[in-house]
Each structure stands twice: as structure tokens, then as C-alpha cells.
Amino acid sequence: MMNIKNFRQEIDTLDEILVQTLAKRFDLCKQIAIYKSQVGMPMMQPERVKEVKERCSRIGEKHGLDAEFTRRLYGLIINETCELEDRLMQSFKQENQKPNRSDSLSKPIFSSN
Known part of the structure; x- marks a missing residue:
């Protein structure tokens, strides 16, 4: 029989995988x-955002998760990644350069503020 310590260790392992x-x-x-900057594509793609949220909510439902919870979770993830993309694309514009694949890939994902 598992005890609370075992359950917590399993959750810790899953948290590591999630992160x-x-x-x-x-x-x-x-x-x-980088790709969007190279081809001149706008950062925001509203139809794609809607598609991802809906697809993931269906996947969540198949696994017993509340569809609205999954939509909200992906809303948070998508908002953060959009901010990341926007910061990178703005930095490329400020530098007046077309990025290459190695640009910004080694920089930290999150700011430390």
C-alpha cells in the first residue's frame, strides 16, 4: 500500500516531466x-490559438479533465509563449536583422523578475 510520501514522490516526478x-x-x-520574423508573419495568429485551446480541451476531456480547466490552462501557456515570441520578434526588429535559427535559442526562456 502506498503512503503519502510515495504519492508525493510520484507527483514530484510528474511535475518534473511537466516542467x-x-x-x-x-x-x-x-x-x-525566428521563422515568423524571417517570413514577415505576424506574431498573433488568433485562429491557431482557438484551434489549440479547443484541441487540447478535447484531449483533456478524453483523459477525464474538465474542458474549461484545460482551455484556461492553455490560455496561460499560450499567453506566455505569445509574450516570448513578441519579445524576440521585437528584438529582431530593433536590431534590423533577419534572425537565424541559432539566434536566441541559448537565451533564458523566462526573465528573472
Whole structure:
């Protein structure tokens, strides 16, 4: 029989996986910002945001999660990644340069404020 310590260790492991997965998603969003800057695509893609929220809410429901909770969760994730993309794209504009794939990939994802 599992005790509270075992449950907490399992949750800690899952938290590690969640954070690692989010970091990978944010790294991919950096690459997307570079791509969008290279091709002149606007940062905000409202139809894509709606599509992701709806797709993820359906996936959540299949796994027993409340659809509204999943939409809100992805709203937070998407808002943060949009801010990240916007900061990167603005920095490229200020530098008057077309970014390449290695630009900004080694910079920290989150600010320390």
C-alpha cells in the first residue's frame, strides 16, 4: 500500500516531466518566432490559438479533465509563449536583422523578475 510520501514522490516526478515538457514547448516557440520574423508573419495568429485551446480541451476531456480547466490552462501557456515570441520578434526588429535559427535559442526562456 502506498503512503503519502510515495504519492508525493510520484507527483514530484510528474511535475518534473511537466516542467521539462513546457520548457521544450517554449524552446519550440522561440524557433517559431525566428521563422515568423524571417517570413514577415505576424506574431498573433488568433485562429491557431482557438484551434489549440479547443484541441487540447478535447484531449483533456478524453483523459477525464474538465474542458474549461484545460482551455484556461492553455490560455496561460499560450499567453506566455505569445509574450516570448513578441519579445524576440521585437528584438529582431530593433536590431534590423533577419534572425537565424541559432539566434536566441541559448537565451533564458523566462526573465528573472
